[in-house]
Amino acid sequence: xxxxxxxxxxxxxxxxxxxxxxxxxxxxxxxxxxxxxxxxxxxxxxxxxxxxxxxxxxxxxxxxxxxxxxxxxxxxxxxxxxxxxxxxxxxxxxxxxxxxxxxxxxxxxxxxxxxxxxxxxxxxxxxxxxxxx
Ligand code: T46
Numbered sequence: 001x002x003x004x005x006x007x008x009x010x011x012x013x014x015x016x017x018x019x020x021x022x023x024x025x026x027x028x029x030x031x032x033x034x035x036x037x038x039x040x041x042x043x044x045x046x047x048x049x050x051x052x053x054x055x056x057x058x059x060x061x062x063x064x065x066x067x068x069x070x071x072x073x074x075x076x077x078x079x080x081x082x083x084x085x086x087x088x089x090x091x092x093x094x095x096x097x098x099x100x101x102x103x104x105x106x107x108x109x110x111x112x113x114x115x116x117x118x119x120x121x122x123x124x125x126x127x128x129x130x131x132x133x
Contacts, residue, residue, distance in 0.1 A: 052092070
């Protein structure tokens with residue numbers, strides 16, 4: 001499985017807490033893009049695709065959701081529900097996101113600029129792509 005949960009270093013004092021994410025340091029790639037997902041609703045699923053080369057770091061800044069991660073051989077479920085834990089997803093991983101809390105906010109750091117050609121949005125094509133690896 002090409003994913004991992006990362007405990008992030010938290011700088012906390014009486015004023016509150018701060019987490020810093022730096023490309024090629026705490027983030028294991030050069031950050032080319034940042035996007036965020038918000039106004040989520042519980043009965044709507046997202047994702048359902050894989051990326052050919054993209055690597056990403058995902059943090060639930062507020063609220064919670066479940067990621068289903070699939071490498072074509074097995075599936076695992078991971079909850080993201082705290083801002084001091086990041087989910088790293090490497091290439092060739094099918095992902096689905098579900099069970100969003102109302103107003104969940106996900107921040108995503110990506111290793112590449114947006115390119116729809118980089119997506120595999122059909123599960124059978126994802127499995128076929130793995131045969132050629
Ligand atoms: C992923 C999960 C975690 C853009 O124009 N630029 C962008 O950078 C992104 C990420 C999306 N878009 C457009 C493409 C679609 O028309 O925004 C629309 C919604 O994207 P999508 O349906 O792919 O969103 P999710 O939540 O299913 O998936 C997203 C990322 O696309 C994906 O890379 O891993 O979040």
